[in-house]
Amino acid sequence: MHRERVSENVYWFQSELYAQVTAGVVAGPQWAVLIDTLATPEETLQIREFIEHELGLQVRYVINTHYHADHTWGNCFFPGATIVSHSLCREFMREKAIASLEVAKKQNPALRQVKIVLPHLTFENGELNLRVGKKNLILSPATGHSSDGISVLVEEDRILFAGDAFMPLPYIVDGNINEIAASIKKIGRMGLENIVQGHGDIVLRGEIEAAVKENLAYISAIRKHVRIALKRKSPLEYLDEVGIEECSKSRVYLGGLAETLHRHNLRALYKAMLENKDTSIDPEE
Numbered sequence: 001m002h003r004e005r006v007s008e009n010v011y012w013f014q015s016e017l018y019a020q021v022t023a024g025v026v027a028g029p030q031w032a033v034l035i036d037t038l039a040t041p042e043e044t045l046q047i048r049e050f051i052e053h054e055l056g057l058q059v060r061y062v063i064n065t066h067y068h069a070d071h072t073w074g075n076c077f078f079p080g081a082t083i084v085s086h087s088l089c090r091e092f093m094r095e096k097a098i099a100s101l102e103v104a105k106k107q108n109p110a111l112r113q114v115k116i117v118l119p120h121l122t123f124e125n126g127e128l129n130l131r132v133g134k135k136n137l138i139l140s141p142a143t144g145h146s147s148d149g150i151s152v153l154v155e156e157d158r159i160l161f162a163g164d165a166f167m168p169l170p171y172i173v174d175g176n177i178n179e180i181a182a183s184i185k186k187i188g189r190m191g192l193e194n195i196v197q198g199h200g201d202i203v204l205r206g207e208i209e210a211a212v213k214e215n216l217a218y219i220s221a222i223r224k225h226v227r228i229a230l231k232r233k234s235p236l237e238y239l240d241e242v243g244i245e246e247c248s249k250s251r252v253y254l255g256g257l258a259e260t261l262h263r264h265n266l267r268a269l270y271k272a273m274l275e276n277k278d279t280s281i282d283p284e285e
């Protein structure tokens with residue numbers, strides 16, 4: 001696991017085991033806030049070790065940016081903490097996580113000690129503010145990767161923990177392409193110092209404009225290719241030939257998963273456009 005100090009009392013962690021998934025810590029004088037957990041107990045426990053022994057603090061709040069396993073299955077390792085999320089995150093975890101954990105446990109014995117802990121404190125509309133020492137955290141919806149997505153802005157530092165609404169490769173299979181385009185654009189206008197992506201590396205201030213442009217170009221490109229596919233006799237064969245480089249993306253690593261995510265994006269968007277779902281607004285139009 002990689003660890004970095006992003007600014008005073010703000011730390012970042014990145015998995016070396018699964019898809020470069022990230023988590024963050026904002027430390028106060030008496031307790032700490034953890035933003036997401038990592039995919040495996042091993043790495044989540046390393047974060048806990050760091051907070052308890054290096055910082056000398058306990059975690060009082062765990063914020064879940066969305067319900068997916070790689071961000072929430074470590075909740076159980078902070079039994080004294082209040083888990084905070086969007087109300088839909090709680091709902092999705094209740095409906096889906098328990099069953100998918102049972103399946104995952106059969107394939108991966110390392111998950112044996114994991115239990116699903118649902119969020120205790122949720123919000124639906126607007127923002128939720130959480131004060132940690134001298135810093136104000138602003139939680140607000142950031143959808144598109146999933147409909148329960150939220151981001152966490154460390155207001156004083158202009159650092160945004162974006163969850164998976166901002167990734168090196170936008171991923172829309174469980175979300176909506178228009179919503180993710182809107183989230184990416186909004187993040188680009190926030191005047192940030194850093195974007196902490198839900199996966200991958202931290203985007204620095206000087207890199208934000210290019211990262212936003214590249215992500216919007218990717219969204220336009222997959223939409224364009226799906227439109228072409230819809231007119232073909234063998235649409236899926238056409239889509240299988242569309243490489244990630246033809247969609248304005250290269251050198252995306254994500255622990256080796258980028259190509260798979262790209263394939264899933266094309267298939268999911270094809271299905272959504274075939275069913276005439278809400279997919280029509282082009283971010284560059």
Ligand SMILES: [Zn+2]
Nearest residue numbers: 068070164198
């Ligand atoms: Zn994720």
